[in-house]
Amino acid sequence: MKEVTLKQIAENLGISVTTVSKALKDYKDVSKETKALVRAEAKALNYTPNVFAVNLRTKESKTVGLIIPEVVHHFFSSVINGIINEAEKHGYLVIILQSNESEELERKQVELLLSKRVDGIMMSLANTTVSVDHIAAIKKANTPLVMFDKISKLISCSKVVINDRQAAYEATKFLIDKGCKRIAHFRGALLPQNSIDRFLGYKKALEDHGLTFDPKLVYICEKVDYDDGRAAAKQLLADGHKIDGLFAITDMAATGALTVFKENGIQVPKDIAIIGFSNWFLSQAITPALSTVDQPGLKMGRKAFKLLRKEMKAKKQGTTFLPVIKTLETKVIERDSTPK
Amino acid sequence: MKEVTLKQIAENLGISVTTVSKALKDYKDVSKETKALVRAEAKALNYTPNVFAVNLRTKESKTVGLIIPEVVHHFFSSVINGIINEAEKHGYLVIILQSNESEELERKQVELLLSKRVDGIMMSLANTTVSVDHIAAIKKANTPLVMFDKISKLISCSKVVINDRQAAYEATKFLIDKGCKRIAHFRGALLPQNSIDRFLGYKKALEDHGLTFDPKLVYICEKVDYDDGRAAAKQLLADGHKIDGLFAITDMAATGALTVFKENGIQVPKDIAIIGFSNWFLSQAITPALSTVDQPGLKMGRKAFKLLRKEMKAKKQGTTFLPVIKTLETKVIERDSTPK
DNA sequence: TTTGAATCCGAAATCGTTTTCGTTTTTAAT
């Protein structure tokens, strides 16, 4: 019932631990014959190296950390999917932690990962995060880092993002091209960069197309979810604004608004056209199916890990690594919540 | 730039590594004074123990593994959420792997986790899994194991489940109570236990209430997703069956069916009442909002980790642990896809 | 036969902590 170790194999074969280790790692100073013997014995005993010892010796864990605001979220779980798939290909495991959109928790999670000595960290910031010294600590610990989606411009590291501003611009322009004249915007909280960028894209699109930007038509959805969308839509109606278009920061907020409009006898897209953001997979199942902007989560996850791996490799080989910033393409997906 | 170790602290203070280690772990055979000194120095140098060494010495990693069919799935991401939250409370990290509903991959993932020497494993089986010797291997490795949701009756270990059969019975009975006479069922693949159980519950409910069970009204949704639901609904219509009720194995399949019915001018719930399963969070956003059975993912995750922890504790202390099987409550949630 | 180079093997140090088991010192009791 005892663990099988190199020593065990060595004793069985009457050779040294050194040779056994080398044989298994295919060193060239071990004869073909002993290699064969060792391998056979290892297989017979069902030997697996003790990772704890390997970690200690090699100073790496073949494990990377991932910090995201929330797991239960279609976009983020897509990212997770992309990361796990890519990591697996190269023998890495992924430890996932959530910040629950709290800066304090995020700070703790970073410490936790560093104390676990993961080989690298990938993260998307919490909405509330302002100070980034805990992120700087990652760099100080010389741990490879990649940020994605919600990033910080204050930190120099590889990043994978979409051009939120341009994507929002195009979404808004899409509504304008469909003939909308008064377009409301449900934005996110004031702080997160993507909330800001999408808002700016919306504003710019209006201005570029001769529509006046009216700050009263901009509502804040703090948690950008379904309920927030409902609340904002109700407020919009209560405020008595006449609009013919809505660009919501997320598909969930858009869906919330959609239900409120329907409840109030407002026809979508006839009376109000709606476009969301993220191409959340059920956007097509609601009625009318939601037009939206495709945000490639899977691809983002994959790319994030790829960049991280490059940096980890460079660190191991002692070569220098220059941070890469990758911007992924987005595109408007036309469905039924906007007029044909 | 060098790592701070116990040795480092010991040298700075002119004492032995042993004493430093003991001081930090609050052994009683170290004087108050030296403890204070050591702690001060440790803080000053920002010492953090090398987990790799600790792991090797203590033979535990404070890390647990989780294998699920898919991350991008509301129910499973809820489970993940519950597990991560609970694990975090006790200083455990969670490594997540997906089987992608493939038995072969599942087998690999198990090996991977065992080779990483995680302290415990939680898993929900892939739909296609028939042989369970890879699961038995976990027990053989003396690694604590908890199965949840999709479990195997062949393995003796702690389990967290819902009573699928009863829940399905109640869902079907709910439709019957609403006056449905011919109720179709969209079931999952033939193998998974929960697919079987839900089917049996459906059948039993019909029989108990004087309705004849008609196997022609049972359709298989292999992947139990939106598209499968659509396909099954189309087939149902093509087959020319007149039904007034549908119990679908998942909310997604139910939603798929719903859209097909609407496209064909069939009114829900007037012509056909629909009930789904899972209380997937967007069930309420579609129109009509979907009646369903609530499946408590978060609670399931929490409970799974709690049981795992008990077993890990017992193992550490050398005491025996008896597997626990916990059945969580479900309940029918009435919305608008069933008549009032 | 000697030298040189291959070829193969192993002793031992190392990674950083934990823990057992002594040894030394101090304190209290006689």
Added chain:
DNA sequence: ATTAAAAACGAAAACGATTTCGGATTCAAA
């Protein structure tokens, strides 16, 4: 002053793998 007990500390052996470096053996060339 002597002894017993208690308190404080450390040497050293783990944990299991990796890797450096030197030693041994073989074989071929001079």
